[in-house]
Amino acid sequence: MKKTLLAAALCGVTLAALAADPQDPATLSPVIVTATRTAITVDDALSSVTVITREDIDRLQPVSLIDLLQGLPGVTFAQAGGLGQQSSLFLRGTNSSHTLLLIDGVRVGTVSAGIPAFDQLPLDQIERIEVVRGPRSSLYGADAIGGVIQIFTRHGRQGELTPSLRLGAGSRGYADSLFGLSGGDRNAWYNLSVGGQYTRGINACRVGAAEAFAGCFVDEPDRDPYRNHNALANAGYRWHNGTELAATWLRSDSHVDFDGAPYGNQHHNLQQVAGARLGFDPLASWRVTLAAGQSLDQQRTYNDGVFMRYGNSRRNQASWQNDLSLAADQLLTLGIDWQQEHLSSDTGYLADSRSDTGGYAQYQGSFGRHELQFSLRHDDNQQFGGHTTGAAAWGYAFDRGLKLSASWGSAFHAPTFNDLYYPYGSGNPALKPETSRSAELGLTQKQDAWHWALNAYQTTIDQLISLDANYFPRNISRARIRGLEAQFGTELADWHLESYLTLQRPQNRDGGANDGHLLPRRPERTVRVDLDRSFGAFGVGASLLAAGARYDDLANRLRLGGYATADLRASWAFAPGWQVEARLANAFDRRYETVYYFNQPGRSGYLTLRYTPGG
DSSP: OOHHHHHHHSOSTTTHHHHSOTTOTTOSSOEEOTTTSSOEEGGGOSSEEEEEEHHHHHHHOOSSHHHHHTTSTTEEEEESSSTTSOEEEEETTOOTTSEEEEETTEEESOTTTOOOOGGGSOGGGEEEEEEEESOOHHHHOTTTTSEEEEEEEOOOOSEEEEEEEEEEEEGGGEEEEEEEEEEEOSSEEEEEEEEEEEEOOOOSBOOOGGGTTSSSSSOOOSOOOEEEEEEEEEEEEEOTTSOEEEEEEEEEEEEEEOSOTTSOOEEEEEEEEEEEEEEEEEETTEEEEEEEEEEEEEEEEEETTEEEEEEEEEEEEEEEEEEEEEETTEEEEEEEEEEEEEEEESSOOSOOEEEEEEEEEEEEEEETTEEEEEEEEEEEETTTEEEEEEEEEEEEEOSTTEEEEEEEEEEEEOOOHHHHHOTTTTOOTTOOOEEEEEEEEEEEEEOSSEEEEEEEEEEEEEEEEEEOTTSOEEEEEEEEEEEEEEEEEEEETTEEEEEEEEEEEEEEOSSSTTTTOBOTTOOSEEEEEEEEEEETTEEEEEEEEEEOOEESSTTSOSEEOOEEEEEEEEEEEEETTEEEEEEEESTTOOOOOSSTTBOOOOSEEEEEEEEOTTO
């Protein structure tokens, strides 16, 4: 693989993967950009990466982003109720604020809590997802301790103006819809789509008379509905000399009820992402990418329709990246990132804004069967000063598609505004930034009909921030996470199998009363198996997800039992471009919790009609 040719031929971080269609059968290996901020193939990545395409999303028929990601290697969620309720992602056992989420290259997540709202992001507007596990602060700066997840929104392809349609219905009054128009030619592409989702929901918090004020601290037994309206617009143009200009705008507006009266039991959430990118070649060996973006996260809280409080987050950001071809298969990347975070709220914070400027350098080189990657970054945080992070990776390609890799990396995370300054005794201004060191060994093999991977890692986090028994944030002196991830997949005849196993030990190592205890809400074992079979125009499939026990507190007194769920699905392509789909989620009606006292949906059925010309 010629890294230099790929970097020059494709645009920068956001649209490089879209320019080389990963579903094109002529593409031997999908092109990714998140692992190195440059265009490489999955086979050349020296980190553990999962790529989810639109084809995968349509085949699996999830109703939320959480449904789609849950059970992937290193990925676990904790959710306080059903669809649309607050969720936390723990990537490789790290904190929920330790995973950086990008949408078309733009950072996403509230600056107050530092947690991306995975539960609010519209799945129908997603084209593909790249999940990169392991520290990436040496390329992206703060927050990428556990890894980076980048979402690429749907985009137009070459062809005439084409409509697309999706209509769905299901249990508990569930309904969703999407209508889109897209198209393009040899140089331009464009897409515009609008969608919505609704459910009457379930009773989010399980509280009985004898257990009042446990778990969610209130007794409010009612259904908690959720509705979302979303819109996406993007467009781009690529000139014959390789210059490329692209822009994206995504908006998600949602209303969700939860159990919290009289302190508030309704949220109105707005998330908006806008970004633009320009890529050009000043010289044949020099690619420049300029990008700017803004993410908004706004929340209004009501109690039975009466306004209670508000909190608005805004993050402005810009970057300048230079990819320099030093020689064949030798690429040097130099760049600068800038971001400013601002919080406005009727809740009094001691500070409400801060900025960060980071400069980074990366070298990628291939020498026969050997591959090397080195990266170094320095961030100047207005609030916490300077932080330097680095990473190194080596890979060796054996015969028959077998590859060995080893890597090391450091990362950091600055405490959020809520961690530091939230009033009512819930903020701790004495908190220190979290820092981490990770080491990993990987072994992978890919053949025409099958592939597998093994990755073993250890991450040590100093000054880990966690809530004590009184929900007060504190720095744990040290936490250690050891894990093993295994993957196996095959396509044989008309069968498609993907399977994942995660074994992890996320431990508190502070030497105090909780030393050796598991970090809250992380199971030690998860297994996921997706099996699908096609019969011409018909398709059937099943997914199994199993997770071991976890604890809801640092003291490991509140135990949440393990569980296993099974989903069944079928589809029928009854006419060109038209398909009807059916899914039975949690088919055996398993009752379980991932957050103490908060329910998860039982058996649920869904029926979908989809029109995608050329799909």
